[in-house]
Amino acid sequence: MTPPPIAIYGATGHTGRLVAAELHARGHAMVLAGRDAAALDAMAAEFGASACHAPLDDPAALRALAGIAAVLVNCAGPYSATGAPVATAAAEAGCHYIDHAVEPHHVKWLFDTLQAPAQRSGATMIPSLSFYGGLGDLLAAAVARGVAGIDRVTAAYAVAGWRLTAGALETARQLFADTRRIGFTGGAQQVGWVEPRNAVFAFPPPIGPRAMIAPVPFPEALTVPRHVPAREVEAMLTARTFEEEGVFDGVHATAATRAGTDFTVAVQVIAEHGGRSGQLSGRDLWRAAALASVEGAVRLAEGDPPAKSGVLAPAEVFPAEPFLRDLERLGAFTLQL
Structure with a gap:
């Protein structure tokens, strides 16, 4: 049985393309999603992936995207505009969620607003895994x-x-x-x-x-x-x-x-x-950010570690030093502790 794919929202942007390239190199099934249908179709042909046109103002399309994915990686900033609709769709569908947000107010909104929905649906939501x-x-x-x-x-x-x-x-x-x-x-x-x-x-x-x-x-x-x-x-x-x-x-x-x-x-x-x-x-x-989100997404998709539901900080989900050591082995950086 083929495992559910990892969806990348904002796939045609710089970070999204880096995430897609890393998942492709690992042979992981993925869905490239976003707002530009033509660009998505071209990129999907390049990577041999599926494409999904899901505008931010189309909750049904976003929910359908989250419904077919094991994990949704949101690479489309600024998150003050994209974060709420994409994250809400994931929380409602029980789809694990990762984003690259740096905006504290978006992160606070996730903790304050989506904690209960994510816990009910069984979704693990990790803001700022970047x-x-x-x-x-x-x-x-x-x-x-x-x-x-x-x-x-x-x-x-x-x-x-x-x-x-x-x-x-x-x-x-x-x-x-x-x-x-x-x-x-x-x-x-x-x-x-x-x-x-x-x-x-x-x-x-x-x-x-x-x-x-x-x-x-x-x-x-x-x-x-x-x-x-x-x-x-x-x-x-x-x-x-x-x-x-x-x-x-x-x-x-x-x-x-x-x-x-x-x-x-x-x-x-x-x-x-x-x-x-x-x-x-x-x-x-940019590559270090992409590797962090991919490593997190693959682990969530594979149940390693077993998923905790709710909105959580990166270090609440993954053992910090082992996770950083794995990123070091992937060439993201050199770590000194």
């Missing part, structure tokens, strides 16, 4: 494992050579214009304006100390406290990332140019009796 958010969440769980009395968890991203897609550009505009930012301080979730501050984070050599945007509105403030008991969780991004020439002009960049991104994600855990840190470094954050 580069930003997901890798920070998994790394925080791996670093914090066994540490008692945690005061602060900091996820710091050093990114150079990033070229934003159209969806990522619109997401960045929304994130930095947001006046109701979601944070985690004093052991509780906070929503409101947060005044940015100057910060320096000491990355491991050869990067060293770097000026940072702090805090940045990434999902770690929502996901990490679900499995790491800390008083404060914060994400930071190198200030230089958005100062580089071409970062905002990358909508039409080639795939090869996009692959030229150097990155390090470092997590520092400060506790009452000292601290601990870990980091991962690599090239091509």
Whole structure:
């Protein structure tokens, strides 16, 4: 009996194509879905896959898509526009769901709104199983494992050579214009304006100390406290990332140019009796994101680990260090713990 396919929503975008290529290389059946029927048909012919035209304003089409898939991987940003209809269809159909969202308000909406429907239908829903958010969440769980009395968890991203897609550009505009930012301080979730501050984070050599945007509105403030008991969780991004020439002009960049991104994600855990840190470094954050979502989707499709229902952080579903080690073996990055 042929196992149900993995559906990719937003398959014709940059991330969607990377996800499709990885699933194709693994020989996994897939359905390419989205809003552009002609582009989907052409890509389906290229990969020998099925295509499904499912506009965001067609709940029946989205529900039909979720009904035939084991897992639905949403690669279409910004998630403030695409997240609710696609995720709702998955939750109602009992289809496992993964997305690449960096928007905290979308992630909060999933936890607040779809938790009960997903638990009723048996769907496992994992927001932000991607580069930003997901890798920070998994790394925080791996670093914090066994540490008692945690005061602060900091996820710091050093990114150079990033070229934003159209969806990522619109997401960045929304994130930095947001006046109701979601944070985690004093052991509780906070929503409101947060005044940015100057910060320096000491990355491991050869990067060293770097000026940072702090805090940045990434999902770690929502996901990490679900499995790491800390008083404060914060994400930071190198200030230089958005100062580089071409970062905002990358909508039409080639795939090869996009692959030229150097990155390090470092997590520092400060506790009452000292601290601990870990980091991962690599090239091509888009591929690292695609590999993370594919690895998660294949495991959910195969029941490894047995699925937990509901909306969950990446590290609530997968054992953090083994999952990161498997991504390292796939060439996503080099891990140091």
